[in-house]
Amino acid sequence: MNELLKAFEERFQTSSNGVRFFYSGGRVNLIGEHTDYNDGYVFPAALSLGSYVCIKNRSDSIVRLAATDLDGVVEADLRHLDQYKSIPWGKYQLGIINEFLCRGDKVRGADILYYDTIPHSGGLSSSAAIQLVTARAIADMNEIEISNVELAQLARRSEHRYIGVQCGVMDQFASAMGKERHAILLNCKTLEYEYIPLDLKDCCLIIANTNKKRQLADSKYNERFAECQKALSILRQYRPEITALCDLSTAELQELLSKLDDPVLRKRAVHVVSENDRVLKSAEVLKKGDLETFGQYLNESHASLKELYEVTGIELDTLAENAQKMDGVLGSRMTGAGFGGCTVSIVKQDFAEEFCQKLDKIYSAQIGYAPSFYRPAISGGSREVLEIK
Ligand code: GLA
Numbered sequence: 398m399n400e401l402l403k404a405f406e407e408r409f410q411t412s413s414n415g416v417r418f419f420y421s422g423g424r425v426n427l428i429g430e431h432t433d434y435n436d437g438y439v440f441p442a443a444l445s446l447g448s449y450v451c452i453k454n455r456s457d458s459i460v461r462l463a464a465t466d467l468d469g470v471v472e473a474d475l476r477h478l479d480q481y482k483s484i485p486w487g488k489y490q491l492g493i494i495n496e497f498l499c500r501g502d503k504v505r506g507a508d509i510l511y512y513d514t515i516p517h518s519g520g521l522s523s524s525a526a527i528q529l530v531t532a533r534a535i536a537d538m539n540e541i542e543i544s545n546v547e548l549a550q551l552a553r554r555s556e557h558r559y560i561g562v563q564c565g566v567m568d569q570f571a572s573a574m575g576k577e578r579h580a581i582l583l584n585c586k587t588l589e590y591e592y593i594p595l596d597l598k599d600c601c602l603i604i605a606n607t608n609k610k611r612q613l614a615d616s617k618y619n620e621r622f623a624e625c626q627k628a629l630s631i632l633r634q635y636r637p638e639i640t641a642l643c644d645l646s647t648a649e650l651q652e653l654l655s656k657l658d659d660p661v662l663r664k665r666a667v668h669v670v671s672e673n674d675r676v677l678k679s680a681e682v683l684k685k686g687d688l689e690t691f692g693q694y695l696n697e698s699h700a701s702l703k704e705l706y707e708v709t710g711i712e713l714d715t716l717a718e719n720a721q722k723m724d725g726v727l728g729s730r731m732t733g734a735g736f737g738g739c740t741v742s743i744v745k746q747d748f749a750e751e752f753c754q755k756l757d758k759i760y761s762a763q764i765g766y767a768p769s770f771y772r773p774a775i776s777g778g779s780r781e782v783l784e785i786k
Pocket residue numbers: 429430431432433434522564565566567568733734735
């Protein structure tokens with residue numbers, strides 16, 4: 398904390414008296430990929446890897462942003478926030494402040510220093526962590542009464558309107574509402590949620606990062622969103638009461654499938670509806686402590702994301718498919734949007750070391766560079782903190 402205070406003073410050339418600290422985590426999604434914007438279920442957990450800020454209000458309308466791992470300071474005027482939508486760094490933060498202003502909240506200028514412990518562009522939602530830590534900090538520094546669930550919705554709106562990605566609510570919700578040692582079973586249509594203990598017995602979660610440089614991920618993501626909307630609009634001609642693909646059960650979709658002429662749309666719809674089903678089944682078996690079956694669902698999810706939704710790629714497939722074959726591994730799949738990013742695996746603790754070593758070797762030989770591995774704890778939601786871990 399002292400180091401951060403020093404960095405704050407150096408970067409902003411101002412005293413750090415009165416600075417406050419906030420935290421919000423990234424997320425790992427256990428299962429339920431590309432279901433959120435189809436109003437289905439997801440099953441994420443917030444991570445102890447995330448984003449911290451130290452923040453101090455100013456007496457003018459200027460916001461200054463800096464990060465410990467980046468040079469320089471981004472300066473923005475609260476009166477003209479629509480001018481910063483395409484800046485390379487800082488737009489996630491400014492998009493959040495813009496949403497508060499759109500709600501009619503009074504926001505003062507501030508100096509904000511970010512310290513991220515989460516890999517960027519790694520598929521663990523570093524951007525949701527940045528959004529939510531900014532949102533909690535701005536709310537509390539300006540005495541705006543707003544719950545973490547509302548902050549998650551605000552952050553999603555910001556991503557749609559300021560960043561231009563048609564994301565679902567999963568990442569923001571997980572970051573805002575995480576609970577230590579629990580996963581969140583979230584109904585993205587109603588935002589009803591249930592915390593389910595993540596009791597992995599003699600197993601642990603290992604996250605493996607492809608370290609692939611993600612290109613065009615946002616545009617491919619929006620393409621998948623558009624395909625789902627298209628499939629929905631066709632199916633609504635036969636079932637006008639549905640408002641999203643996940644309103645259909647697997648059996649109902651089977652009956653309607655021939656109405657989708659385009660094979661691509663058929664594949665997308667089958668993935669979404671079957672994945673939604675897998676989330677509910679996964680939560681059930683996890684509650685019963687049946688980790689073997691849970692692991693099977695993870696493997697099926699990966700196969701569906703590869704074959705039907707086509708968002709994996711050689712890097713994620715190499716990690717997940719080789720992991721699935723290893724001793725001591727119950728299941729492995731890509732997590733997040735795909736197109737690079739991370740996998741999540743359930744591995745017997747006794748095999749954890751061997752798992753990382755073997756996978757590192759195989760992946761490096763096949764792909765040409767090494768993956769990274771993390772075993773973060775499952776953490777709480779967006780909050781003010783008095784210490785930095
Ligand atoms: C990204 C989006 C989420 C979700 C996942 C895929 O992380 O931000 O809303 O759609 O991809 O499940």
